[in-house]
Structure formats: structure tokens, C-alpha cells
Amino acid sequence: DAGVTQSPTHLIKTRGQQVTLRCSPKSGHDTVSWYQQALGQGPQFIFQYYEEEERQRGNFPDRFSGHQFPNYSSELNVNALLLGDSALYLCASSLGGARYSNQPQHFGDGTRLSIL
Amino acid sequence: AQRVTQPEKLLSVFKGAPVELKCNYSYSGSPELFWYVQYSRQRLQLLLRHISRESIKGFTADLNKGETSFHLKKPFAQEEDSAMYYCALSGFGNEKLTFGTGTRLTIIP
DSSP states (O other): OOOSEEEOSEEEEOTTOOEEEEEEOOTTOOEEEEEEEOTTSOOEEEEEEETTEEEEEOSOOTTEEEEEOTTSOEEEEEOSOOGGGOEEEEEEEEOOSGGGTTOOOEEOOOEEEEEO | OOEEEOOOSEEEEETTSOEEEOOEEEOSSOEEEEEEEEOTTSOOEEEEETTTTOOBTTBEEOOBTTTTBOOEEESSOOGGGOEEEEEEEEETTEEEEEEOOOEEEEEEO
């Protein structure tokens, strides 16, 4: 089992562009969470998807949106990129549903996004 | 609001000496606390969670609700413990993880 996989590993964009990041969860997991990690900071929660719906959202603007597919994989989309969006974007998967509340999250290696 | 504070950005300890990484939290409900670790060139991984009450790689952490702390301890540091350590919190039934800013632990041979 490869665990959580993310693509691409690195990405360079310019201000105003749009970007899509992808995540495949660990086998058997059905919940995907996205985090943004700026340099020198801990990861910050963006949102979480379960059963193809956004279940929770952190303090991020609407420029950040996502999607979960029937196979549980997920995408993070960011529109109108700003310099401040430069960060490592982490995907984490877990087993969701009330029965499995607070199951440990397994993280991917992340996508490093640089905005010029 | 959820908040996690790790007061030390950097911590250096001699091999064989005790290690304590501090973590304080703020949360109005019933918190669940975690320690995540990131070794060099590896992904973030769970080290331990308070409800498991396990000792992983010799590390333990006790949840102190009175002091709102969840410090990570190990009696004898090993060189392979050098890594970045993050304390994280979630609420029961609320899987959003709130992380601290992390402590970089360096074990001096």
C-alpha cells in the first residue's frame, strides 16, 4: 500500500492563475482533508471531504474549493492565485463517519506550490 | 476557538539525556490530542494520541486538563529522535486538526 499519494510534487504558477492539486487516499480510507503549510508554520486546515461533500471548512476564502470523487480521491482547486498562496499543500486521509470519529489522519508528501 | 502552542521552535538535547517537548492547548470542549513527527525527507506521521495511552519509540505524553498541556517526554534521547515534532488537537466528533508551529528536536551525539 503506497499510502496517501499526491500529485504533482512541485508546481510553479504566476499570480492570477488557477491550480488543481490531486490526492489519492490510503487504501480503505474514505475521508480526505487538505492542509496548507507555510514555511516555518504548522499545517492549517483548509477543508475536509466525506461522501463527496465538504464536511468541514477552515478559515480560507472561497478561492479555495475542492471535490471528492466516488473512488474517494480528491482535488483542491485554488483560483486567482496570490503570492501568499505559496506553501506546501498536504492531503490527509482517514476512515470517516460517526462510527470512526477521530480516526488518525495519514498524510501524503505534499505538493509544493510556488507563486511568482 | 482551538489553539495549540509549542513554545520552543528549536530544542537540542544530548544523547542519553531526557527529552521534554512542550505543548499547551486551548479548547472549550473535550479535546483529543496528538503528536505528529516528521523525520528528515519523510512525510508527517502520527507518533501517538492521548486516548491510546501507548508508548511509541519510548515517547509518552499525558493529557493534563488542569494545565491544558500535553507534553511529550522520553527518558533517554537517541540520535534517531532528531526530527520535527508537531502537537495537534481535534475536538471529539470534529476531525479538523489544529497544529502547533512545531519544535525541531536535535539530538547531539
